Amino acid sequence: MKHSSGYKIFRVVALVLVVLSLVAPLLWMVSASFKTNVDIYDSSKALIFSPTLANYDTVFQQANYLQFVFNSLWVAFAATLLSLILGVPAAYSMSRFNMKKSALVVLMARVIPGVSLLVPWYYVFSNLQMIGGFGVLILSHMFVSLPLIVYIMMGYFDGLPEELEEAALVDGLTHIGAFRRITLPLSVPGVATAGILSFIFSWNNFMFALVLASGNTKTLPVAIFDFVGYASIDWGGLMAATTVVTLPIMVIALFVQKYIVSGLTAGATKG
Known part of the structure; x- marks a missing residue:
């Protein structure tokens, strides 16, 4: 009994420490976004300060x-939508027709660091006069999104019973028809997970x-660097910009986390 109580206390303390280590930097970021640069450097005003907008x-x-x-928003939405259109049917084909070599290629695309492709990409896209446009950003983001979607959906399709599709084939549907009418509606949780x-x-x-990207097409993570100068850093503006980047995606993640977990766990088991 004592051992059980001690374990519970240890678990609670460990959980609190882990949560604090994760939440404390976020709280400091948000609070610093309401401070002047002078107050940010003043340790006596870490908790008590006059907020400013x-x-x-x-x-x-x-x-x-x-x-x-x-x-x-535009780059993320377009890259995700195009990746879903291409990735979901590709994952279905790899899962149902046992395309192990193709799956290995997709896995390799997930393993290869994106930075290793930046130089050849820049050379190719500059010759195509695409540098600085939304098209090149969407295509480059699809390099991350497409393998991720294929990887998730392959596991999800492996977990769906093939007997439903076989019954649809007996009723006269083609493989494409069975996918469109039977498999795709059943895989909506997995598609939502991959898309999110x-x-x-x-x-x-x-x-x-x-x-x-160019000055007109750069995204929020790059725009944050506008507050970093050669001689000084606008910490207040930097923290406000970082808050703008971080909080929306955190809110989305909190609201859809149960769908992400259910979609991933549904594709983690077969049968």
Whole structure:
């Protein structure tokens, strides 16, 4: 009994420490976004300070962050949608027709670091005069989104019973018809999971937009660097911009976490 009580106390303390280590930086970021640069450097005003909205005024009025928000939304939405259109049928084919080699290629695409492709991408897309446009950003983000969606959906399709499709084939449907009428409606939770994770990864992507975007098409993670100067850093504006990038995707993740977990666990077992 004593051992059980001691274990419960240890588990609670460990859980509190882990949560604090994760939440404390976020709380400091949000609080710093309401401080002046002088108050940020003043340790005596870590908890008690006079809040100001000047940093958010700088972000939305002077830095034109609404344009960058639109850029991030457009690139993430387009990359996710195109990846779903291509990835879901590809994952179904790999799962049902036992295409192990193709699945291995997809897995390799997930393993290869994206930074290793930036130089050849820049060379190819510059010759095609696509650098600085939304098209090159969407294509580069699909390099992350498409393998992720295929990887998730293959596990989900493996977990769906094949007997339903076989019955549809007996009734006269083709493989495409069985996929469209039977398998695809049943896989909506998996599609939602893959789409949500793809959107989150695309929203947070920094490296591709840093090299391939222009001043008019750069996304929020790149736009944050506007507050980092050669001689000084506008910490208040930087924290406000980081809050704008972080909080929306955190809110989305909190509201859809049960769908993500259910979709991943549904594709983790077979039969």
